Amino acid sequence: MTIEPPAGGQTGLQRFVENPWFQGLVLGLIIANAVILGAETFEAVNAAIGPVLRIADRLIVYFFLVEIGLRIIAYRAEFFKNGWNLFDFLVIAISLLAATSGLAALRAFRVLRVLRVITVIPRMRVVVSALLDAIPGIASVGVVLALIIYVFAVIGASFYGQLHPALFGDVFQAMYTLFQVMTLEGWPDIAAQVAKTHPRSWVFFLSFVLIATFTMLNLFVAIVVRVVEEDSETLIEGILKNQEALRDDMSGLKRDVAEIARNLSGKS
Numbered sequence: 368m369t370i371e372p373p374a375g376g377q378t379g380l381q382r383f384v385e386n387p388w389f390q391g392l393v394l395g396l397i398i399a400n401a402v403i404l405g406a407e408t409f410e411a412v413n414a415a416i417g418p419v420l421r422i423a424d425r426l427i428v429y430f431f432l433v434e435i436g437l438r439i440i441a442y443r444a445e446f447f448k449n450g451w452n453l454f455d456f457l458v459i460a461i462s463l464l465a466a467t468s469g470l471a472a473l474r475a476f477r478v479l480r481v482l483r484v485i486t487v488i489p490r491m492r493v494v495v496s497a498l499l500d501a502i503p504g505i506a507s508v509g510v511v512l513a514l515i516i517y518v519f520a521v522i523g524a525s526f527y528g529q530l531h532p533a534l535f536g537d538v539f540q541a542m543y544t545l546f547q548v549m550t551l552e553g554w555p556d557i558a559a560q561v562a563k564t565h566p567r568s569w570v571f572f573l574s575f576v577l578i579a580t581f582t583m584l585n586l587f588v589a590i591v592v593r594v595v596e597e598d599s600e601t602l603i604e605g606i607l608k609n610q611e612a613l614r615d616d617m618s619g620l621k622r623d624v625a626e627i628a629r630n631l632s633g634k635s
Contacts, residue, residue: 380441394487400427401481451486497595504590512583519575530564549579
């Protein structure tokens with residue numbers, strides 16, 4: 368959410384919109400907005416204080432519009448060069464359209480405003496950035512996982528499709544069944560049902576669970592963890608470099624002050 372200040376330093380408006388208390392106010396209103404949107408889903412609450420909630424929701428939208436406007440004025444074209452600012456702008460535009468629309472389907476998109484909490488909290492930005500950076504690796508693992516499911520689905524449909532058409536009737540039904548098995552949700556029931564007619568089917572299910580669940584799904588986690596660690600290290604390195612540059616500037620300033628002091632002492 369924060370943009371690097373220009374070489375000449377931050378303006379007064381830039382310091383205002385980046386002030387911690389202002390950022391805290393924005394975060395507080397995002398949380399309050401999330402509570403309001405959730406409260407509106409309860410019929411009793413909506414019947415009792417529905418108009419108050421809608422007024423509060425509209426006021427929060429107006430505040431977000433003012434906040435975005437101030438940031439655009441403060442940074443001008445630089446505002447649109449930052450991806451997180453573009454995300455904020457898009458979320459506010461969609462939520463404004465949803466809030467002013469009479470269509471119930473569009474009004475549901477007001478909840479997208481809650482996503483702005485990602486741009487306000489730096490640590491959450493690191494997590495989201497890591498997830499985006501991990502997409503290529505996740506996609507590669509996903510393709511391999513899809514191939515594994517397809518291979519086992521063909522095998523399962525060939526072995527068990529005739530007697531268990533609801534589970535393995537064709538390759539697509541078998542893939543859906545195996546996806547359910549991969550999530551470990553109710554898979555013992557599926558395996559037990561097939562085992563009634565095929566006693567050795569446990570080899571099939573055990574092999575699939577070991578390969579698809581315990582191996583491939585853990586690869587997803589490993590990729591995300593690795594990228595998060597790399598992004599965190601990059602962020603820490605950047606902070607350390609900034610601190611080192613600041614120390615160098617302070618050392619240079621001290622030398623300049625000492626030189627000025629010596630010159631003044633010599634003249635006196």
